[in-house]
Amino acid sequence: MTESRLQRSILIVDDEWDSKVVRSVRKRLDEEGWRTNVVVPFDFIVSGDDFEAEALYAIEEDRPDGVVLDVRFGEHGSDRFKGLAILQKIVEHHPQLPVLMFTQYWKGPDREIAVRGTLKWDAQVDFIDKFASPEEVVMRLRRLMGTTPDTIRIGDRISIDNANEVVYVHDADKATPVTELHGLRFDILQELASTWYSSPGEVVPFAKLMRYTEGEDPRASIRVRIREIKVAIGKAMGVQFGAGDLIINVRDRGYRLAPPE
Amino acid sequence: MYATGAIASRRPNDMLRHIPALSIAKFTGLLILAAAIACFVLAPIIGEALFASIWGVEPLTYIGAALLTIGLAVLLFAFALPQALRRPSKQSQRDMQDWSSVTQQYFELFDHDLGRPLRRILGKERELRAYLRAAENGANGHIDIEEVTELLDEIEMQAPNFRLMMSNIRVLIQLEAPNASLEPQPVEVPEVVRRIIDRYNPVAAEANKSISWWAEPSEFGIVYSDSAAIEHIVTNLVDNAVRFANSQVHVWLTREDDRFSIHVWDDGEGVSSHYRPHVFDRGWTPAVARREEKTSSGLGLYIAYTLSIGYGGDLTIENDTTSGPNDHTTFVLTLPSHQPAPAGATAGEIS
Numbered sequence: 001m002t003e004s005r006l007q008r009s010i011l012i013v014d015d016e017w018d019s020k021v022v023r024s025v026r027k028r029l030d031e032e033g034w035r036t037n038v039v040v041p042f043d044f045i046v047s048g049d050d051f052e053a054e055a056l057y058a059i060e061e062d063r064p065d066g067v068v069l070d071v072r073f074g075e076h077g078s079d080r081f082k083g084l085a086i087l088q089k090i091v092e093h094h095p096q097l098p099v100l101m102f103t104q105y106w107k108g109p110d111r112e113i114a115v116r117g118t119l120k121w122d123a124q125v126d127f128i129d130k131f132a133s134p135e136e137v138v139m140r141l142r143r144l145m146g147t148t149p150d151t152i153r154i155g156d157r158i159s160i161d162n163a164n165e166v167v168y169v170h171d172a173d174k175a176t177p178v179t180e181l182h183g184l185r186f187d188i189l190q191e192l193a194s195t196w197y198s199s200p201g202e203v204v205p206f207a208k209l210m211r212y213t214e215g216e217d218p219r220a221s222i223r224v225r226i227r228e229i230k231v232a233i234g235k236a237m238g239v240q241f242g243a244g245d246l247i248i249n250v251r252d253r254g255y256r257l258a259p260p261e
Numbered sequence: 262m263y264a265t266g267a268i269a270s271r272r273p274n275d276m277l278r279h280i281p282a283l284s285i286a287k288f289t290g291l292l293i294l295a296a297a298i299a300c301f302v303l304a305p306i307i308g309e310a311l312f313a314s315i316w317g318v319e320p321l322t323y324i325g326a327a328l329l330t331i332g333l334a335v336l337l338f339a340f341a342l343p344q345a346l347r348r349p350s351k352q353s354q355r356d357m358q359d360w361s362s363v364t365q366q367y368f369e370l371f372d373h374d375l376g377r378p379l380r381r382i383l384g385k386e387r388e389l390r391a392y393l394r395a396a397e398n399g400a401n402g403h404i405d406i407e408e409v410t411e412l413l414d415e416i417e418m419q420a421p422n423f424r425l426m427m428s429n430i431r432v433l434i435q436l437e438a439p440n441a442s443l444e445p446q447p448v449e450v451p452e453v454v455r456r457i458i459d460r461y462n463p464v465a466a467e468a469n470k471s472i473s474w475w476a477e478p479s480e481f482g483i484v485y486s487d488s489a490a491i492e493h494i495v496t497n498l499v500d501n502a503v504r505f506a507n508s509q510v511h512v513w514l515t516r517e518d519d520r521f522s523i524h525v526w527d528d529g530e531g532v533s534s535h536y537r538p539h540v541f542d543r544g545w546t547p548a549v550a551r552r553e554e555k556t557s558s559g560l561g562l563y564i565a566y567t568l569s570i571g572y573g574g575d576l577t578i579e580n581d582t583t584s585g586p587n588d589h590t591t592f593v594l595t596l597p598s599h600q601p602a603p604a605g606a607t608a609g610e611i612s
Contacts, residue, residue, distance in 0.1 A: 131424050132460070133417065139459045143452075201458045203475035250473045251511065258471065 008149075009035040009062060010141065013055040013086065014070035014102065015048075021130055025068070025102070028134030029141075033149070037062055048073035048082030055086055059094060066145050068137070071103035091123055098124040098144035100137070142198050152193045155259030157237060160193050169236040180232040184212045188225050192247060196257040205254040226255060286339035293332030300325025375426055378419040385416050418467055421460055425500055429560050432493055432568070445485040445597075450514055450521060451476050453492050457499050458512070465503050465510065472503070474512040481514055484521050484598035490568050491596070494576070495523055497561035498592045502527035520574075522595045531590035537578055541566035565594070573597050 010029055014022050017038045026036045039054045051073050059067070067090065071083035083101065090099055128140050150163045159168045159175070165186050168175040181189060188209060195204050206219060213221040226249075230241040239260070241247075247255050304321040389412045396404040458472050465472050495512070502510045506527035515522045532540055539545045546559040562576075569576040574596035 129424070131420055133420065133463065135463060136456075136459045140456070143455070199455050199458070200462055201472045201474055202455070203473050205475060205477075205479045208479060248473070250475070253475055253477075253513075256473055 007033065007035050008065040008145070009037060010066045010068060011055070011058055011062065011064040012036060012038045012068045013051060013058075013083075014038075014068070015046075015051060015073045016070070025134045025137050028138055032138050034065075034141075037064065047076065048079035048085075052082065052086045052089070056089060056093075059090065059097070064097070066098045066100065066141050068100050068102050068141070071101060087125065091125065096124060098141070098146075099126075100140055100144060101125065101127045102130060102132075102137070103127065104130055139198075139200075146198075148194045148197060152197050154193060154196070154257065155261070157260065158233060160190060162190060165190075167233065169233065176236055178232050178236045181229060184214070185225050185229050185232070187212045188222070189229050192255060192257045196259075201256065203250045203254040203256045207254075209254065222255075223249075283339050283343065286335055290332050290335030290339055293328050293335060295332075297325045297328035297332055300328060375423065378422040378426075382416050382419050385412050388412060389416075414467060418464055421464055421500070424460075425496060425561070428493060428496070429564055432564055433560065445487060447483045448486045448488040448491065449481075450484055450486075450491065450523070451481050453488050454495060454512060454514065454523070457492065457496050460496075461499050461503050461510075465506075468503070470503060470506050470508050470510065472499070472510045472512065474514075476514040478516065481516060481521075484516075484596075486521075486596050486598065487572060490572055491523070491594075494565040494568050494594055495525065497565045498523075498525040498594065501525075501561065501592075502529075505529035516598065519598055520595055521598045522593055524591050524593050526589060526591040528589055531580070532578060540578060541576070569594055569596065 012022060012026060016022060017040060022038075026038065029036045037058060039051060039058055041050055041054070043050075055067075055069070058064075069083050069087060069090075071081060073079040073082040083103065087099055087101065090097060124144060126140055126144055128137060132140075148162065150161065152160045152162065154160065157170050159170065160166075161168065165182065167178040167181045167186065167189065169178055170176075191209065191212070192204055195202050206222065209222050210218045212225070215221045226247050230246050233246065234241045237260070241260070243249070244258075246258060246260055248258050249255055300321050304325065307321075389409065392408065392412070393404065454474055454476075458474055462472060499510065499512065502512075502525050506529045509528045511524075511526045513524050515524070536547070541562050542559075543563040544559040545563075566576045574594065577593050577595075579591045579593055
């Protein structure tokens with residue numbers, strides 16, 4: 001079972017590239033299965049221009065799937081918003097490349113001015129503050145890049161192999177396929193898992209799940225399928241899932257995935 | 262976007278000290294005074310030589326007296342004018358007093374609201390250090406990774422408190438500014454909500470609570486509003502809900518013709534009808550109502566309400582008895598979805 005067909009790569013451009021904040025983010029991105037590259041200056045004394053040149057070269061050379069970019073590259077006047085100048089160049093030359101601005105200027109007038117002055121509002125750019133947890137950075141990048149990986153891990157014990165349409169239950173080093181989950185049941189679980197992957201807590205509405213139903217009463221059909229999914233995975237894990245476990249009906253609006261503890 | 266304040270314009274105009282004409286005037290005044298004194302001194306000695314007979318002394322004295330008057334006038338002008346210009350008007354004095362009191366309030370807020378999580382972090386950090394020291398000395402035999410992780414998690418969980426407080430103080434300062442402009446921009450509201458849930462999911466999970474959210478319709482589309490304001494208001498509501506929920510928080514978006522709403526519900530004990538009129542008061546918290554020590558500043562809902570009104574919307578509390586026998590509370594933020602704010606609307610008008 002492969003983690004992904006092609007490993008995704010993220011380029012990190014930050015003058016504090018070796019700080020604890022950047023290191024913790026990089027570690028989390030590595031855990032996510034993404035390859036991280038960091039723009040490292042050749043000299044001890046470098047300016048924002050050096051970072052700009054290195055960053056643009058690295059993008060041309062490595063073709064990353066996403067960029068994490070700082071705004072401030074030093075105390076010199078021209079370096080205080082250097083990241084925005086770099087962003088503008090990236091957007092000009094690589095308009096489809098997602099860029100996450102990792103900065104203390106994550107909102108407020110400076111950010112608004114920067115965005116309005118340089119970018120169209122629907123550019124593949126987002127801002128996140130440096131107080132954000134590495135988990136938040138990963139979530140934001142998942143949405144910016146907008147793709148679902150071949151394998152989605154749901155908690156420690158369940159994984160969904162989207163490429164081969166198989167659900168696995170893990171116990172230590174052993175991965176057991178849940179053979180009962182195929183066809184519409186797999187599709188429903190895959191839909192819930194994809195939503196959970198990019199936006200944990202988001203409810204998948206009934207309207208979206210309707211396409212995986214048969215019969216005259218689609219809601220009843222979905223309820224039956226969900227029950228079957230919970231029973232099958234529960235059996236493989238040796239547990240019994242209740243109404244508030246694994247897949248939860250929220251106010252009869254839809255369902256959401258809740259990884260088992 | 263909230264514009265920045267006009268703090269600089271309220272400060273005394275120190276530029277007056279550096280006007281060259283005033284320095285020249287001072288120098289000229291001193292020269293004239295010196296000339297006047299010279300006239301007085303020289304009048305009895307050379308006056309008769311310069312001016313014939315008995316009238317000889319008097320003209321020089323008269324000239325000296327005139328020069329003295331002019332010199333004093335020039336000096337008075339040169340020194341007194343900047344002082345007169347620098348003296349604040351009654352209005353600006355009032356502004357300065359207001360500003361001082363606002364500054365004082367911010368310091369108190371920093372002291373109280375940022376101090377509390379900082380004390381918790383320090384407490385946990387010291388506990389962790391003591392634990393590691395004890396483990397190193399062999400008192401506990403080994404380091405329990407689970408216990409260390411738990412302490413580190415508790416430290417990490419203070420980060421959202423800090424972020425929200427810093428954000429609250431920033432917005433409050435911007436709201437006090439008289440020239441804060443409110444301009445609607447295209448906003449993807451579900452994405453704003455996703456960001457907030459990203460931040461609060463770990464906090465909720467740590468307390469064995471969960472957050473669910475959805476949009477009706479699921480393809481919510483774009484609205485014209487202010488994403489920073491929406492994010493700020495809803496963050497305050499979600500922060501509140503996570504704090505008071507028993508186990509669940511629900512956030513959902515709805516959309517009508519020209520308005521959209523964000524509902525934030527939690528399954529905790531609702532706000533009693535007795536307290537509802539005060540919930541959006543500045544500084545009000547349940548602890549205040551119970552005459553206990555405040556555990557939060559009571560600013561979050563006040564700011565959220567003020568911002569909502571400022572953007573032509575509303576923030577209300579609704580009873581919810583549909584989800585069970587208990588009277589839970591739903592906060593509903595309603596904002597216009599595509600009508601730009603009237604030209605010249607300012608935050609000064611809303612606070």
